[in-house]
Amino acid sequence: MPDVDFDYDACLTACARGDQRALRQLYEQDSSRxxxxxxxxxxxxxxxxxxxxDAFIKIWRGAGSFxxxxxxxxxxxxxxxxxLALNVVRNHYREVPLGDEHESVSTDSFEFGARPGQVHTCLEQLDPARRTCILHAYVDGYSHSEIARKLDTPLGTVKAWIKRSLAALRECMA
Known part of the structure; x- marks a missing residue:
């Protein structure tokens, strides 16, 4: 149960002075919330x-700036x-998950050379709007926001299309 008389100002001041007990008290006070x-x-x-x-590390290091x-x-x-949580979510949507098999792929080991028509065949299986999103993202280098503006489509829809299309392409290429 939280201590309603907990003095957050004094706690941060103590953290700024390097008092580890203050950080522990803050952790016990609010970590679950x-x-x-x-x-x-x-x-x-x-x-x-x-x-x-990470938040407690940042609080510890930045307490003096409060x-x-x-x-x-x-x-x-x-x-x-x-x-911090919002940044994680934002950064997650910027990432393009490729999977472990793509981490250190050399040009020689990439399978596109062995089956050059497969990429085109897999792309052709996508819905035209989704195919356009993939091409804008990976050929033209557009951001999700730029694609949404270009196609006059909600950003969330574009993100979903790209995510699902990548999964479909991955499955088709397997």
Whole structure:
């Protein structure tokens, strides 16, 4: 149960001075609620736990930069966690998962050379709008946002099309 009399300002001040007990007290006070915040955003417990860990490191290192004139200490602690979680989500949507088999592929070992028509055959099996998204992303180098504007399609739809199309291409190429 949270201590309603917990002094967040004093705790952050102590953290800024290097008082590890203060960080431990802050952890005991709010780690479970911070985990809940991160979990609601990233929807993965293991990832949320990593975010809370990183948040406490950031809180420890940045405690001296907390400015009580800009808001509450508790709010700052929660915003550090929330921003880290949101950054993870944003960065996840920028990644293009290729799978382990693509990590250190040399040009010689790539199978496109052995079956040059297979890529085209697999692309032809995609819905035309989805095929266009893939080509804009991987041939033209457009970002998801640029594709959404170019096709006058919601960004979430473009992201979903690309994700599903990559999965379909991966399956077709296997």
């Amino acid at each position: 911070l985990l809940g915040v991160a979990l609601r955003i990233v929807r993965d417990k293991s990832l949320a736990e990593d975010i809370v860990h 400015d009580p004139g800009r808001g509450s200490a508790r709010g700052w602690v929660f915003s550090v966690t929330r921003h």
